Each structure stands twice: as structure tokens, then as C-alpha cells.
Amino acid sequence: MSYAVYLYIIRQIFLVAILYTINYFNKTATLMDIESLRTLLEINRTRHFGKAAEELFLTQSAVSARLKKIERSLGVDLFDRQRRDIQPTPEGRRMLRHAESMIALWRKAKQDVGAAEDTQFQLAVGGIFSLWDVRLQSWSHRVHNAIPNLSLILQAYGHERLLRRMLDGVLDLIFLYEPPQLEEFLIEEIANISLIMVSRLPNQNASQALGNYIMVDWGEMHALQHARYFPDAPPPVQRISQGSIALNFMLSCGGAGYLAEKSVLPFLDNGQLYKVNDAPTIRRNAFAVYLRKNSRIELIRQALSFFNHHLHSSSKTG
Numbered sequence: 001m002s003y004a005v006y007l008y009i010i011r012q013i014f015l016v017a018i019l020y021t022i023n024y025f026n027k028t029a030t031l032m033d034i035e036s037l038r039t040l041l042e043i044n045r046t047r048h049f050g051k052a053a054e055e056l057f058l059t060q061s062a063v064s065a066r067l068k069k070i071e072r073s074l075g076v077d078l079f080d081r082q083r084r085d086i087q088p089t090p091e092g093r094r095m096l097r098h099a100e101s102m103i104a105l106w107r108k109a110k111q112d113v114g115a116a117e118d119t120q121f122q123l124a125v126g127g128i129f130s131l132w133d134v135r136l137q138s139w140s141h142r143v144h145n146a147i148p149n150l151s152l153i154l155q156a157y158g159h160e161r162l163l164r165r166m167l168d169g170v171l172d173l174i175f176l177y178e179p180p181q182l183e184e185f186l187i188e189e190i191a192n193i194s195l196i197m198v199s200r201l202p203n204q205n206a207s208q209a210l211g212n213y214i215m216v217d218w219g220e221m222h223a224l225q226h227a228r229y230f231p232d233a234p235p236p237v238q239r240i241s242q243g244s245i246a247l248n249f250m251l252s253c254g255g256a257g258y259l260a261e262k263s264v265l266p267f268l269d270n271g272q273l274y275k276v277n278d279a280p281t282i283r284r285n286a287f288a289v290y291l292r293k294n295s296r297i298e299l300i301r302q303a304l305s306f307f308n309h310h311l312h313s314s315s316k317t318g
Contacts, residue, residue, distance in 0.1 A: 034106050037099040039066040047086045101168040124153040126162045127175035133244040134260040135191045142306045173300050177219035179287040190307045191286040197279035198264050199256035206279040214238040214257035216246045225282050
């Protein structure tokens with residue numbers, strides 16, 4: 001049996017499973033269709049039935065009816081309606097996590113089943129926000145160019161959400177700074193990132209730079225190292241989750257902070273930024289994490305090999 005025939009059969013099984021699931025929900029009257037789940041998420045986001053109705057182009061009574069339908073199916077209240085600011089109940093918070101995963105899985109299924117005929121593979125990838133700036137964007141371009149029949153789903157989330165989405169089957173491959181050491185995970189180091197303190201002003205020492213400081217989120221270990229190196233540092237003026245946002249903020253508004261050395265070299269060369277020479281370099285290791293039992297494991301390993309290809313070509317040219 002050829003690989004193409006095998007892939008076609010897998011897709012058909014996947015589609016049948018989806019249709020069976022939908023039919024099951026209809027027959028058992030659980031009534032948790034995708035639109036009802038979207039309504040649930042919108043109520044949680046707006047914390048207001050009227051605003052949720054506006055966003056969904058529905059009447060307020062329709063939004064309320066959808067919520068009651070889910071609550072009847074589960075036999076619990078999902079939101080506390082006694083307060084003016086609607087709050088999810090403990091059961092509601094748990095259901096919201098499942099609703100997010102179910103909608104994401106449905107989107108992934110629709111993309112996989114409805115993919116173009118010349119698309120044979122799909123890979124859902126998630127990464128920490130700051131890693132997209134310094135490593136993952138260029139890697140994803142190399143993967144796309146090298147595997148033309150691959151459909152990529154690329155997403156950015158925080159640490160906990162990435163892990164949950166992978167365990168829920170929404171993501172095939174995630175990139176983190178601090179991977180969990182669990183038996184079901186396979187972990188590969190993909191990059192070593194050098195972070196240096198830079199400032200918009202020249203000739204600053206670390207103590208001066210910390211006076212107008214931008215704390216960039218490079219993970220928990222970076223925060224601990226930072227606290228050890230600068231135990232008497234004042235609270236940062238700004239906190240920014242992504243390196244590219246911090247870089248643009250620094251260039252426009254001033255300040256100092258730790259950024260990836262590779263990303264700031266052009267700005268050091270042209271005098272827009274200045275290295276704080278007495279501040280230590282902080283190194284961060286980045287890791288790829290995927291499930292040991294993932295059916296796309298060979299595709300994942302092929303995609304990860306392009307980190308090694310890039311490293312080899314860089315060492316030869318450098």
C-alpha cells in the first residue's frame with residue numbers, strides 16, 4: 001500500500017470519527033454544538049450577556065438559551081448570575097478549558113479534512129511568544145520551503161496553555177524554555193539563546209540601566225537568574241512578554257533590558273542601542289516537546305531537523 005493511499009484512508013477514518021461524534025451528540029441530546037461552545041467562551045470573555053450577543057450577532061435571549069442548553073446537558077450552573085459582573089463557577093472554569101480545546105480540535109479537523117488536494121501533511125505547532133521572535137519564525141519558513149506538501153498551523157501561547165493544548169491533542173509540537181520532565185514527553189534542545197543587557201543610552205552601567213528598565217519575559221529561570229545578578233534592583237518600569245515588542249518600545253521610548261544578542265546586533269552596529277558592558281550575559285536553552293505516542297512523530301522529527309541544518313550551515317559560513 002502506497003503512503004498516499006494510507007494517508008487517504010487515515011483521513012477518511014478521521015472524518016467518519018468526527019461525523020460519528022456529531023451524530024452521537026445529536027442523538028443523546030447533549031446539544032453541545034460548536035456554536036454553543038463559542039457562545040460560552042464569548043460570555044466568559046465579555047462577562048455580559050448583552051455584549052456577548054452583540055459580538056455573536058445574536059439576540060440576548062438566544063445567548064441565554066444557548067447557555068441554559070449546555071447547563072441542562074451537564075446538570076450544573078456554569079456562571080454565577082447573582083452578581084452584576086458575571087463570573088464562572090468552579091464547574092464553569094473547568095468547562096471553559098474543555099470548550100477551548102474542543103473548538104480548537106474542530107478547527108484543526110476542518111483544516112485537515114478540507115485541505116487542498118496537494119497538501120498531504122498537517123502539523124500544529126505552538127511556541128512561547130518570545131521564541132517566535134528569535135528562532136521559530138525563521139525555522140517555520142525553512143520547514144515550509146523544504147516540505148511543500150505540509151500545511152502548518154502556527155500559534156503562540158503561554159507555557160501552561162501550550163502544554164494543555166498538546167495534551168488535548170490540539171498541538172503536535174511545542175517550544176518552551178522549561179519543559180516538563182514527564183514520561184509521555186519527548187524533549188529535544190533546539191537552541192541556545194544569548195541574552196545581553198542593552199540600553200538606548202550610551203556608557204551606562206548596570207545600576208544606571210536598571211533605573212529605567214524593561215523586564216522582558218524570557219521564562220522563569222531567566223527571572224531567577226536576573227534576581228540573583230541584581231538583588232537590589234528596583235521594580236521594572238515596564239514588563240513586556242515579547243522581545244520584538246520590547247525592542248521597538250526601547251527604540252521609540254528609551255529604557256534598557258535583556259534582549260537576544262542576535263536580534264540587537266544591527267542596532268548596536270548603527271548606534272541605536274548600546275551594550276551595558278558590566279551586565280552579565282544570560283543564556284537560555286530552548287526545547288522542542290512532543291508526545292511520545294504522536295502519530296506524526298516522523299514528520300515532527302523531519303521538521304526539527306531543520307534546526308540542525310541551519311546550525312550546520314551557519315557554522316560553515318561563520
